Amino acid sequence: MRLIAFWRSHAAELAALLGQHVFLVGVSTLAAVLIGVPIGLLAAKRPRLGAPVVWLANVAQTIPSLAMFGFLLPLPFVGGLGARVAITVLVLYALLPIIRTTVAGMRSIDASLVEAGLALGMTPGQLFRRVELPLALPSIVAGIRVATVIGVGTATIAAAVGAGGLGEYIFRGLSMVEPTVILAGAVPAALLALTFDGGLMLLERGIRRAIESGGSRRVRTIAIAGVLAMAAAAGVAVAIMRPDADVIRVGSKNFTEQIVLGELLAQTIERQTDLKVERRLNLGGTFICDQALRSGDIDLYVEYSGTALTAVFHQPVETDPSRVLDAIRQRYAQAGLTLLEPLGFENTFAILVRGQDAASLKLTTIGDAAGPARNWRAGFGYEFLQRADGYPGLAKAYGLQFGSPPRAMDLSLIYRALADRQVDLIAGDATSGLIDAYGLTMLKDDRRYFPPYDAVPVARRGMLLAHPQVKDALATLAGKVTVADMRRMNRAVDAEHQEPAAVVRAFLQARPR
């Protein structure tokens, strides 16, 4: 089976990602227990104090996880890329079930048992340790079980902010449109959830049995053993993770071309310098990469000039390529960032239709599509729907009106949706390898609506000063990647399912130094 072959060839990476996943879930659940159980106990004892906390935990649970990552990214201490923000999010999600079941466990204790404890002369502390906690424990462990399973699922999204974990494969698979790679991450994640659930179920059952068979000592022993096992799992995971200090961190956005470009930067640095490179590829969109660069979580990534102008710096659309580059170079400099030399190709937005439609309706420009669009449905990425230089402006410039409101879709699915006739017109990337693979036609932007989108690396000035050889290495890429090169590499990954690293290696070897 291809899945097993993939795991075999990626065994080391799989182990590392699994370790990261266990680490994220273990640490965050442990933290949520340490925070949530006391809160739950307090809420059960003092409902007036506890009610607002439980309410807050409820609200946190309703925030979609990606939105939560977005909220937290710019914050100090908890924010930024990597494990920190992921753990924060996971803790917030784990809190509710733990607090809830702690409160429920405490409330389920028969009032006469509490009275008996007091009447026998127990102090509040003794009552808590000898009666209340052991009786509430099975319910609390049940909550931890729920929280852990939720955590294993939510942690897959952590890959979007560079925290690693099995979500890496899922996101990579999505952007490559490669089900095998998606499964390579999804299957172990599901197995991990089942393993955690089973282990905690045994713990819960053990505690219940110990409580029934009388023996508050055994309850204590089992509970301590459970906590120690969790801590040990987290410890092992930490050992596997071992973060490196002095490395160049290359980032990328979450689509194929960006991953290829991230590889291109990484391999170029590796081939021409002695520095170590850490790949933090396949992060979220423009916003996340920009935040990561500014906060130092990554040292460089490839941005597109028009995107930087409008989406990063919120400037009006400008159509002259060199003026765009000058404008953003100046603005990046003010933020302590350096715009390097453009790579040579431009990845503009491409308005795409199916080849047959283009032929039968004789469509060559975007303006030609205004008529048929009235009966069409469009599919756009989330960013494109929002951006000033995206759909709203495009509709105005060409008088486009669709029969039904455009569908918001993930970029990785959008070409296939067009080919499968789920939508009739999409905004894709001009360099996408899927354009040829699916037989799509790009409509000409004859009114020059889209600004120039020169691919150009942006780097932290501090890193370039510390390692000037990086700048020299990247200078060898200036103007050396053509649109044809880029489409070919994208196609090799998207349609031929080759590894981005291998594709880039072949590209670099084919050209003279």
Place this chain on the structure above:
Amino acid sequence: MTEPAAIVFERVSVARGGPPILNGVDLTLERGETVALVGRSGAGKSTILKLVNRLLTPDAGRILVSGRPTTEWDPYDLRRNVGYVLQEIALFPHMSIAENIAVVPRLRGWDEGKVTARVRELLELTGLGGSDFAIRRPHELSGGQRQRVGVARALAADPPILLMDEPFGALDPMTRREMHEQLRRIQEQVRKTILIVTHDMGEAFAMGSRVGVLADGALAALDTPRAIARSEDPRVKGLLAPLFEATAALQGGAP
């Protein structure tokens, strides 16, 4: 100098923010006597017991235990010196029978050897010595057996005073008779001061060397069972009626 009375109520009133529950109750229990208080539901029976071990404090008046006002006792010390059998029995479900009985001795920091010996002694005393009761769990016992464990738990640290709140209310009449019998035997051996509250005049007669009748927040009568049975007080007669009816039915056939 004579030893102080075990329990003294001095004009004790309790309202707890509503209509009065107890209104100027005076009551003295001498050492070693068993007093049974009878009253309808809501007559303030449980309140009286909770005042003794300071689970409640009075709004007026004071309660002396072994000559000291309850407010001067350390409350935890007081409660460990006053055995309490709850209406609901309320054995701890996560502890074995032995652990349940050992609660107060362990709270008092007895060494484990002494605790084990004491648990065995109490199981014998309450008629649970024969089998492996010590390691069983409360839910494995019958109602009567649980009740005995409740008594054993209250007696564990050998307190001079024992409070019992409707202790045998949930038992069938036969088992209840046995329990009365057994408690009397225990009382002969251990000579505690016992304050027992019940809604059942029959139980009060069976247990109490003196019987008190609680009505409208006050003690309507407090006397020997024989004197109480002849009382003309309507509040006392009302509680006696079911008892006489049962006797009459037995003597005269079906009514």
